[in-house]
Amino acid sequence: MRWTEGEDEDVGHGRPRTPERLRGRARRTLPLSPPAGRAAGPGGGGPPLAALVPYRGASGGRANLTLGIVAFILFIAIWYLIVFTGIVSERFLPYPGVVIWTMAELLTKESFQTDVQISVARVWGAFLLSVAAAVPIGIWMSSYRIVGALLEPIVDFIRYLPVPALVPLLIIWFGIGEASKVAVLWMGTFFQLVLLIADDAKRIPREFVETGYTLGAKPRQITRSIVLPAMLPTMVDNLRITLGWCWTWIIVAEIVAANSGIGHYIWSMRRFLKTPEVMAGILVVGIIGLLTDQAVRILHRRLFRYL
Amino acid sequence: MTANQPQAFVQIRNVFKEFETAGKGAAPIPVIDGVSMDIQEGEFVVFLGPSGCGKTTLMRIVGGLETATSGEVLLDGEQVAGPDRRKGMVFQAYTSFPWLTVFENIKFGTKYREDIGEAERTRVARHYLKLVDLEDFTDFFVNRISGGMRQRVAIARTLAAAPDILLMDEPFGALDALTRDFLQEQLLEICRAERKAVIFVTHDVEEAVFLADRVFMFSARPARVIEEIDVNGAIGSDRTSDTKETDAFFHLRNHVRDLMRDEAKAVR
Numbered sequence: 315m316r317w318t319e320g321e322d323e324d325v326g327h328g329r330p331r332t333p334e335r336l337r338g339r340a341r342r343t344l345p346l347s348p349p350a351g352r353a354a355g356p357g358g359g360g361p362p363l364a365a366l367v368p369y370r371g372a373s374g375g376r377a378n379l380t381l382g383i384v385a386f387i388l389f390i391a392i393w394y395l396i397v398f399t400g401i402v403s404e405r406f407l408p409y410p411g412v413v414i415w416t417m418a419e420l421l422t423k424e425s426f427q428t429d430v431q432i433s434v435a436r437v438w439g440a441f442l443l444s445v446a447a448a449v450p451i452g453i454w455m456s457s458y459r460i461v462g463a464l465l466e467p468i469v470d471f472i473r474y475l476p477v478p479a480l481v482p483l484l485i486i487w488f489g490i491g492e493a494s495k496v497a498v499l500w501m502g503t504f505f506q507l508v509l510l511i512a513d514d515a516k517r518i519p520r521e522f523v524e525t526g527y528t529l530g531a532k533p534r535q536i537t538r539s540i541v542l543p544a545m546l547p548t549m550v551d552n553l554r555i556t557l558g559w560c561w562t563w564i565i566v567a568e569i570v571a572a573n574s575g576i577g578h579y580i581w582s583m584r585r586f587l588k589t590p591e592v593m594a595g596i597l598v599v600g601i602i603g604l605l606t607d608q609a610v611r612i613l614h615r616r617l618f619r620y621l
Numbered sequence: 622m623t624a625n626q627p628q629a630f631v632q633i634r635n636v637f638k639e640f641e642t643a644g645k646g647a648a649p650i651p652v653i654d655g656v657s658m659d660i661q662e663g664e665f666v667v668f669l670g671p672s673g674c675g676k677t678t679l680m681r682i683v684g685g686l687e688t689a690t691s692g693e694v695l696l697d698g699e700q701v702a703g704p705d706r707r708k709g710m711v712f713q714a715y716t717s718f719p720w721l722t723v724f725e726n727i728k729f730g731t732k733y734r735e736d737i738g739e740a741e742r743t744r745v746a747r748h749y750l751k752l753v754d755l756e757d758f759t760d761f762f763v764n765r766i767s768g769g770m771r772q773r774v775a776i777a778r779t780l781a782a783a784p785d786i787l788l789m790d791e792p793f794g795a796l797d798a799l800t801r802d803f804l805q806e807q808l809l810e811i812c813r814a815e816r817k818a819v820i821f822v823t824h825d826v827e828e829a830v831f832l833a834d835r836v837f838m839f840s841a842r843p844a845r846v847i848e849e850i851d852v853n854g855a856i857g858s859d860r861t862s863d864t865k866e867t868d869a870f871f872h873l874r875n876h877v878r879d880l881m882r883d884e885a886k887a888v889r
Binding site for chain 1: 710730
């Protein structure tokens with residue numbers, strides 16, 4: 315975490331100093347740092363793309379975006395070439411244009427929009443239920459060794475049960491309605507999340523907690539006013555990653571037993587060997603994932619301006 | 622140090638401490654080997670000793686963050702049973718909270734005081750913000766300021782909680798020499814204004830002699846007090862940046878440094 319960086323602080327004799335030594339920018343202007351020197355070039359102020367090249371170099375917003383787009387273009391180009399040269403028959407791998415067109419058409423169809431809404435609702439519903447349970451229990455596990463020692467082994471065990479293997483069981487228990495989907499997603503995320511949260515809470519510096527005590531706080535107050543805000547940035551990151559897993563499990567659940575949702579759509583198109591539709595469905599999941607992820611990242615930056 | 626004198630503010634009575642070691646049958650490691658001392662109200666006491674000798678552990682016992690294996694610590698006649706607001710602590714690691722600004726960090730020190738209301742909390746925070754000379758950085762997040770400033774924030778926050786005693790565990794250990802000098806002087810000024818008892822842990826001889834009314838020199842682990850140095854008696858209680866240039870300071874520092882060297886040699 316950032317607050318342990320300590321040693322590398324340069325200090326202006328204790329006198330106030332303008333805080334220009336913000337990450338990245340300062341690094342690029344430090345004369346003695348070899349990677350920075352190479353990045354900046356002899357004249358200084360090198361192109362933003364070059365700054366990304368050295369080992370652990372600075373990252374620039376514009377350059378990042380450009381490279382991200384380049385990767386997508388390359389991906390589509392290779393895909394196109396594979397079909398064009400006939401390495402894979404068009405029957406199994408349609409041209410990218412066909413898939414993208416199918417997806418655009420699909421998104422205007424009301425029945426598919428409903429499928430998307432249903433999947434999104436299932437994912438978020440189950441995810442929030444999972445978070446609501448995992449955050450307090452995870453913090454509890456890290457706060458009291460007795461709770462941690464009691465729960466860790468069993469959580470670890472359940473965590474390793476393959477979720478797809480649980481699907482038949484969960485259908486027997488919960489039927490094929492919404493409850494079984496939520497149960498699958500919950501099983502797939504809660505046990506991972508609770509350990510991640512416990513870890514986040516455990517990783518805050520011991521001195522933070524001790525500072526709380528010596529300022530007169532009780533354990534409950536330390537949890538609320540010190541542990542929680544201290545762990546929040548890493549926790550939000552972990553929530554973001556876990557939310558991604560939900561999308562894996564929802565498609566599994568919808569393929570096995572459902573009559574709605576994106577997973578169900580993909581599976582029903584497979585029956586007619588409609589490869590473009592199958593791929594378009596998969597692509598939609600990817601796009602939703604990408605958009606959510608970016609939204610959470612932006613939120614993260616807004617919420618934790620101090621990082 | 623006799624029992625029928627008026628009660629000292631902090632009384633450390635024959636404290637022993639052992640650390641349990643992992644593994645069955647392994648002998649516990651003795652860390653503190655029977656330490657007793659009295660500290661008066663408003664007195665600045667330095668625990669000096671080689672690294673890892675147990676001086677920090679002793680201070681943490683005074684703060685209630687560790688318990689003694691045997692012996693006891695009395696604060697104002699009351700046995701220390703656990704950490705609380707009366708025993709303020711400043712750590713070597715930066716403990717100012719990154720999600721709060723400089724001002725909010727300092728005000729956090731008043732958060733669990735029941736003796737004052739909201740308006741007074743703000744006033745107290747402003748007072749200590751000014752005392753540590755950080756008014757220009759009121760609304761800065763703490764990882765935008767230097768290490769020396771972060772330690773000043775931590776000191777101000779601890780003082781804002783109105784502790785009876787200030788415990789400082791090598792607070793300037795991670796700072797460069799010039800910042801250290803500056804903060805040492807500032808700390809003395811603050812202590813003069815606050816008149817609180819201070820226990821300051823360090824392994825830096827010059828820092829110890831410059832800051833202390835009395836220095837307790839500890840042996841290598843397990844810690845025993847091998848010498849008590851009356852710094853006020855030797856160089857007076859009035860310290861300025863020029864103090865370090867005086868002959869008296871020079872002699873005392875050399876004497877203490879020789880003690881340290883002998884002790885370090887004994888370990889090897």
